[in-house]
Amino acid sequence: MGADKDLLSSSLSQDYAYGFSSEIETETLAAGLDESVVRLISEKKGEPPWLLAWRLDAYAKWLDMEEPRWAKLSFPPIDYQKMIYYASPKQKKGPKSLDEVDPALLETFNKLGIPLREQEALSGVAMDVVLDSSSVATTFKKTLSDLGIIFCSFGEAVQTHPELVRKYLGRVVPSSDNYFAALNSAVFSDGSFCYIPKGVRCPMELSTYFRINAMNTGQFERTLIVAEDETYVSYLEGCTAPRRDENQLHAAVVEIYAARDAEVKYSTVQNWYPGDKDGKGGIYNFVTKRGLCAGTRAKISWTQVETGSAITWKYPSCILKGDHSVGEFYSVAISNHHQQADTGTKMIHIGKDTRSRVVSKGISAGQGQNTYRGQVQILPSAAGARNFSQCDSLLLGSSCGAHTFPYIDVSNPTAVVEHEATTSKIGEEQIFYCHQRGIDTENAVALIVNGYAKEVLKQLPMEFTVEAQKLLGLSLEGSVG
Amino acid sequence: MLSIKDLHVSAEDKPILKGLNLSVNAGEVHAIMGPNGSGKSTMASFLAGREGYHLLRGKVQFKGKDLLSLAPEERAGEGLFLAFQYPVEIPGLGSLQFLKTALQEIRKYRAQEKLKTTEFMKIVHQHAETMGIAMEMLTRPLNEGFSGGEKKRHEIFQMAVLSPSLSILDETDSGLDIDALRTVAKGVNALRAKKNAMILITHYQRLLDYIVPDKVHILFEGQIIKSGSKLLAQELEKKGYEELIASYQKKLSDTSA
Ligand SMILES: Nc1ncnc2c1ncn2[C@@H]1O[C@H](COP(=O)(O)OP(=O)(O)OP(=O)(O)O)[C@@H](O)[C@H]1O
Ligand SMILES: [Mg+2]
Numbered sequence: 180m181g182a183d184k185d186l187l188s189s190s191l192s193q194d195y196a197y198g199f200s201s202e203i204e205t206e207t208l209a210a211g212l213d214e215s216v217v218r219l220i221s222e223k224k225g226e227p228p229w230l231l232a233w234r235l236d237a238y239a240k241w242l243d244m245e246e247p248r249w250a251k252l253s254f255p256p257i258d259y260q261k262m263i264y265y266a267s268p269k270q271k272k273g274p275k276s277l278d279e280v281d282p283a284l285l286e287t288f289n290k291l292g293i294p295l296r297e298q299e300a301l302s303g304v305a306m307d308v309v310l311d312s313s314s315v316a317t318t319f320k321k322t323l324s325d326l327g328i329i330f331c332s333f334g335e336a337v338q339t340h341p342e343l344v345r346k347y348l349g350r351v352v353p354s355s356d357n358y359f360a361a362l363n364s365a366v367f368s369d370g371s372f373c374y375i376p377k378g379v380r381c382p383m384e385l386s387t388y389f390r391i392n393a394m395n396t397g398q399f400e401r402t403l404i405v406a407e408d409e410t411y412v413s414y415l416e417g418c419t420a421p422r423r424d425e426n427q428l429h430a431a432v433v434e435i436y437a438a439r440d441a442e443v444k445y446s447t448v449q450n451w452y453p454g455d456k457d458g459k460g461g462i463y464n465f466v467t468k469r470g471l472c473a474g475t476r477a478k479i480s481w482t483q484v485e486t487g488s489a490i491t492w493k494y495p496s497c498i499l500k501g502d503h504s505v506g507e508f509y510s511v512a513i514s515n516h517h518q519q520a521d522t523g524t525k526m527i528h529i530g531k532d533t534r535s536r537v538v539s540k541g542i543s544a545g546q547g548q549n550t551y552r553g554q555v556q557i558l559p560s561a562a563g564a565r566n567f568s569q570c571d572s573l574l575l576g577s578s579c580g581a582h583t584f585p586y587i588d589v590s591n592p593t594a595v596v597e598h599e600a601t602t603s604k605i606g607e608e609q610i611f612y613c614h615q616r617g618i619d620t621e622n623a624v625a626l627i628v629n630g631y632a633k634e635v636l637k638q639l640p641m642e643f644t645v646e647a648q649k650l651l652g653l654s655l656e657g658s659v660g
Numbered sequence: 661m662l663s664i665k666d667l668h669v670s671a672e673d674k675p676i677l678k679g680l681n682l683s684v685n686a687g688e689v690h691a692i693m694g695p696n697g698s699g700k701s702t703m704a705s706f707l708a709g710r711e712g713y714h715l716l717r718g719k720v721q722f723k724g725k726d727l728l729s730l731a732p733e734e735r736a737g738e739g740l741f742l743a744f745q746y747p748v749e750i751p752g753l754g755s756l757q758f759l760k761t762a763l764q765e766i767r768k769y770r771a772q773e774k775l776k777t778t779e780f781m782k783i784v785h786q787h788a789e790t791m792g793i794a795m796e797m798l799t800r801p802l803n804e805g806f807s808g809g810e811k812k813r814h815e816i817f818q819m820a821v822l823s824p825s826l827s828i829l830d831e832t833d834s835g836l837d838i839d840a841l842r843t844v845a846k847g848v849n850a851l852r853a854k855k856n857a858m859i860l861i862t863h864y865q866r867l868l869d870y871i872v873p874d875k876v877h878i879l880f881e882g883q884i885i886k887s888g889s890k891l892l893a894q895e896l897e898k899k900g901y902e903e904l905i906a907s908y909q910k911k912l913s914d915t916s917a
Contacts, residue, residue, distance in 0.1 A: 606748070608748045611711070615741075617733050617769060617822075622765065630751055
């Protein structure tokens, strides 16, 4: 595939820019996918038989499915037989210090305001050294385990807590859910597992330090979060720093299970390589994210800042099953140059007096195409359900596009569903006003866009808001004037 | 400070400024008056560097530099400030965040050190008090939902914080109640100093009772047709433009005859 090759060669030529050379171990499977590949992945990871069976079942379902093409996205066919589905973890020989890292990369880090220690880790400075010497991290780990919180890689959880994984895996996103979820279920590489036992409030954002750890989990990432009765956890996925990967297709699955009075806040900052200015290369990001508010008064809140990827296909959703449960979706999605984003949410109201709130802020620049696709479904059982959706689009320039597709399906007469949508442009008047106050075009656009996205940004964990604000500005550099 | 020589400017092929001459020295306050559509706002916007105008002829020097060769944000960096006739709203953007960025960028242009947030806030508190601006208003998004008077007051507050050397106030007095007019005048007078200059664009003598100008100019069809002392404004208040314009036109036809 042409684009594949371009991406590969560009990421290879970028190797130096990212400050490390990778020594790839020999044990990499040939390209292609069949049952033996699924078996081999499971075997390599030392998985129990039930998990192999689960993978095989997913694989069989995937074979019978077709790649969805209903989204407003255009991309060449993906050849699933040309991809490599298993590679043993890469050994990286990193630079010894930041002095050896490309200054251009460090400049980006500094523009984003990423702390020094994280810069080291992100640019591949001998990671274990960084982490081992981080006493903060050790303290964090101790605090968590004292509370009975399990937070580890998915693979580790399969070994140490197989009963929990087995109980919840696929419960919210069944392997048959959609084409990409089925593929992920068959071949997922690794990911994260998080379990909050009854009555525990997780005292820290599962983020600051851990976001480094969560890197390199591969192209088929799987995350499972279980929050038992009366719990709270805030989880942060991703990183504002630009991320490159030679794998063009990413198909992750995130499942959240929230029991009675559990609250889960899930925040994402996605900044995968978007391709170059002409739309060459870039990551295809097909993600399935869903949360189940299983118990009464459970609450799940998704916040996403999507600035990267060539293609984003992503609809973090909430199933509001418990009475009085609450689902929220806050999103900022940028599509600049030739980026395409088709993103939104599904709020499925099943329980009584369930509430959902959707705030979507699309930003299109260059030739970017930005689509909001949202579904609000009120089942007959959901008496007194309420939904409010606000979908705004901001256009920079005249070659980009914004599209809104709200699907509303109400089967209970006592429900109230409200939908508002606006489209606006950055006005010359606004830019001139900023200019007159000494602010140049780039800073002006960053200020205006951040003002526009404020309602979403303020949902992010505090320490992350500033980085995200800068990221929005950086993503739009050069798009006006 | 500012010297405008034989300035001809058009917008969409329509000549608007037709041979404007104006010279403003440091420490002076000039008032510019003139009927609607005479080109007052055009002059202000053009000097500040707004797009959409064509320079046909003329020169503008600002503090010894060729003003028209500078980008608008560089003009601000050099110390030019425009209080807008219609201040723009920027939804969601906190007024203070905006102002802080502005001040930092201007300082950067002048190769001055970055201001610490505490120092910035000190300046803000000081001027907010003089200008009778509630801190609550400054936490709101820029000009969003501000009343007409609040917007104007906020412009003068920004001017005070940025402390420019030349301020152009485009009808800042329009739409102000009498108390607000007094506070705006207070703000302007506080900034009035030997090294600063101001151009007040106004329709009313009233403002000039509070801010006494050194000179008053009448702009008509893109030219200054008469200049004088503050007495000119009082005369205008009594007689209106008609008589002035008539005598100007008579003079014109006399010379061309
Ligand atoms: N961009 C433009 N394109 C075309 N005509 C313009 C443009 N800008 C200004 N004009 C015209 O130029 C003339 C002067 O406008 P300007 O706004 O400078 O007047 P003013 O003296 O400020 O008037 P007022 O007292 O009403 O504020 C008006 O006839 C106006 O319609
Ligand atoms: Mg005007």
